[in-house]
Amino acid sequence: MRKTYVLTLEGKNRDRLLEASKHDIRKYVKRERSRPLPAGVDYWDFDCRFGSSEATATGVHFATLMGLIDTLAREGGEQFYIEIVTRHGVRNTGPRDAGADAEGAADTE
Numbered sequence: 157m158r159k160t161y162v163l164t165l166e167g168k169n170r171d172r173l174l175e176a177s178k179h180d181i182r183k184y185v186k187r188e189r190s191r192p193l194p195a196g197v198d199y200w201d202f203d204c205r206f207g208s209s210e211a212t213a214t215g216v217h218f219a220t221l222m223g224l225i226d227t228l229a230r231e232g233g234e235q236f237y238i239e240i241v242t243r244h245g246v247r248n249t250g251p252r253d254a255g256a257d258a259e260g261a262a263d264t265e
Contacts, residue, residue, distance in 0.1 A: 157184050157240045160210065164234050174229050178222060181238065188242045201245035210237045 161177040163170055189200050206224050207213030216224060221238070228236050 157181075157238070158210075159239075160235055160237045162235045163229060170229075174225070177236075178225060181221065181240070184240065194244065196246070197244040198247045199245040201243050203241045203243055205237075205239040207237050208233055208235065210239075213237050213239060 159180075161173070161180075163173050163177075165173060185202070188202075191200070193199070202218045204216050204218050204221060205213040206216045206221060208228065218240075225236060225238075
């Protein structure tokens with residue numbers, strides 16, 4: 157999803173445009189997460205970019221998107237660009253640090 161949302165349109169309430177853009181983003185994410193997972197993939201992850209325009213967009217974490225949108229709207233921004241690209245996520249279920257586990261086992265004996 158690559159889209160520029162305009163927050164100031166003639167005859168439209170700014171708050172309604174803001175809420176409509178958030179709803180559109182949440183709807184896209186829900187649709188992407190409901191897709192079947194390929195073999196070897198644990199979950200869908202998202203690479204996100206956010207900015208006032210496509211040229212100024214920078215990479216951000218998905219969890220911070222709504223807060224960034226609210227901040228931009230509070231500061232009086234006229235529009236924002238958002239890019240959300242779905243990617244495969246794989247959980248690391250192995251030991252975090254095998255050396256630390258071996259030392260801990262030696263201390264308990």
